[in-house]
Each structure stands twice: as structure tokens, then as C-alpha cells.
Amino acid sequence: MNSSSxxxxxxxxxxxxxxxxxxxxxxxxxxxxxxxxxxxxxxxTAVAIKKATVxxxxxxxxxxxxxxxRFDVDRWVSLATGVLDGFAIILGVVSFARxxxxxxxxxxxxxxxxxxxxQFVVLAIxxxxxxxxxxxxxxxxxxx
Numbered sequence: 001m002n003s004s005s006x007x008x009x010x011x012x013x014x015x016x017x018x019x020x021x022x023x024x025x026x027x028x029x030x031x032x033x034x035x036x037x038x039x040x041x042x043x044x045t046a047v048a049i050k051k052a053t054v055x056x057x058x059x060x061x062x063x064x065x066x067x068x069x070r071f072d073v074d075r076w077v078s079l080a081t082g083v084l085d086g087f088a089i090i091l092g093v094v095s096f097a098r099x100x101x102x103x104x105x106x107x108x109x110x111x112x113x114x115x116x117x118x119q120f121v122v123l124a125i126x127x128x129x130x131x132x133x134x135x136x137x138x139x140x141x142x143x144x
Contacts, residue, residue: 009104012091016111019084023118026077033072042130046137081115088112 026032036044055061069075092109096102 006095006100006104008091008098009095009100009108012088012095012108013104013111015084015091016088016108016115019081019088019115020111020118022077022081022084023115023122026074026081027118027122030077031074032077033074035074038133042133042137045130045134046141049134049138050141078119081119085112085115085119088115 089109089112092105092107092112095108096105
């Protein structure tokens with residue numbers, strides 16, 4: 001087979017590579033839109049947890065403010081990266097179904113999967129760090 005018959009797999013490799021690069025650039029160069037400081041986020045979360053805990057211990061109802069999700073540059077980049085991840089994996093599967101070489105089909109699927117895994121690992125690490133910081137602040141504040 002010539003390389004023109006492997007076009008789907010090579011296109012998937014390109015899409016997967018772009019997705020992985022977008023995820024890495026977004027981590028290292030981002031966030032691109034204004035974000036609250038880490039101290040503010042940790043403090044607001046700790047205060048909200050303390051208020052909810054005290055209210056629950058007193059048997060009171062806790063009022064929750066509705067979460068406002070706005071689409072900014074960072075959300076669009078994350079969304080575009082996710083779409084490209086999925087598209088690379090799909091192209092890898094289609095390439096495999098068309099009996100293109102396993103290296104080409106697998107490369108497309110692996111790059112898409114690597115970009116997804118990268119995003120999840122970064123998110124998990126950030127959640128663990130934030131939880132540790134909130135726990136530290138809560139232990140300092142104490143519940144009265």
C-alpha cells in the first residue's frame with residue numbers, strides 16, 4: 001500500500017498531535033482569561049464548607065448559590081482540545097477498520113488518548129492540591 005491510502009490515519013495523527021500540544025500549551029501558558037487567585041479560591045471554599053458544616057450541625061437548611069458557568073477562552077480551549085482528542089481516536093479506529101497499518105492507526109488513537117489522559121491527570125493533581133489546601137485552612141480556622 002502506498003502512503004496515500006493511509007490518509008485517514010495520518011490525519012488522525014495530526015489531529016491528535018495538535019490536541020496534545022493544545023493541552024500542554026494551555027497548562028503551561030494558561031490560563032488565558034482572568035482567574036481568581038488561589039488564596040481567594042481556597043479561602044472562599046473553606047468559609048463555605050465551615051458555614052455548611054455549622055448549619056448542618058445546628059439542623060438548619062443550607063442555601064446554595066447557583067453555580068454560574070461562563071464560557072471564556074480557557075473553557076473554549078478545553079472544549080476544542082476534547083473534541084480534537086475524540087476526533088483523533090475516532091480517526092484511529094476508522095484507520096484500523098480500513099486495514100491501514102497498525103502503527104498509523106495506533107498512533108492516531110494513542111495521541112488522542114494521551115491528550116485526554118494528560119488533561120485528566122492535570123485536573124486530578126489540581127483537585128488533590130486544592131483539597132489539601134482547603135483542609136489545611138479548615139484545620140486552622142476550626143469549627144466553633
